[in-house]
Amino acid sequence: MTSTPEQRAKRAAYVREWNARPENRERVLAQRAQRRAAKRDEINAAAAAYREGNRAMLAEKSRAYKAANPEVVVAYRRATAEKHADRKREMKYGLRPGQFAEMLADQGGRCAICRTDTPNGNGWQVDHCHDTGDVRGILCHSCNVGIGHLKDNPAVVEAALNYLRGDSC
Numbered sequence: 001m002t003s004t005p006e007q008r009a010k011r012a013a014y015v016r017e018w019n020a021r022p023e024n025r026e027r028v029l030a031q032r033a034q035r036r037a038a039k040r041d042e043i044n045a046a047a048a049a050y051r052e053g054n055r056a057m058l059a060e061k062s063r064a065y066k067a068a069n070p071e072v073v074v075a076y077r078r079a080t081a082e083k084h085a086d087r088k089r090e091m092k093y094g095l096r097p098g099q100f101a102e103m104l105a106d107q108g109g110r111c112a113i114c115r116t117d118t119p120n121g122n123g124w125q126v127d128h129c130h131d132t133g134d135v136r137g138i139l140c141h142s143c144n145v146g147i148g149h150l151k152d153n154p155a156v157v158e159a160a161l162n163y164l165r166g167d168s169c
């Protein structure tokens with residue numbers, strides 16, 4: 001059966017209208033998902049080729065969008081910051097995702113040494129034993145730097161404690 005351009009346009013308009021009806025939404029989405037799944041490799045390859053061929057334009061589009069929507073950027077960074085931090089802690093200290101938050105919660109949200117709830121500096125530090133690599137606890141910036149300056153050595157810390165407790169002042 002042949003059809004005229006007018007007939008095809010009319011048919012396309014009807015399909016568009018049918019697809020837009022709320023009662024057909026689920027069927028339309030399911031159909032689209034099915035078609036996409038069947039052609040996934042083809043679609044992914046086309047998308048990759050498009051990105052590759054339009055790098056500069058897409059970068060500029062992204063830059064312009066970010067400049068016009070700074071609040072979206074801030075919200076995204078906030079939402080992903082903890083995830084990125086968790087990933088870093090996993091790589092560096094072997095903490096599984098969420099473990100840092102659990103440890104800090106176990107410490108009452110406070111530094112394991114001075115009990116401050118304001119970490120300062122670069123924020124909370126994962127303190128670990130430099131010999132075994134084992135994580136000891138979460139410290140504020142000052143305490144982490146402090147025990148580092150005391151050579152991470154209990155004997156030196158104890159000597160400092162005795163010194164502070166002595167009647168030198």
Ligand SMILES: [Zn+2]
Binds near residue numbers: 113114116144
């Ligand atoms: Zn502290």
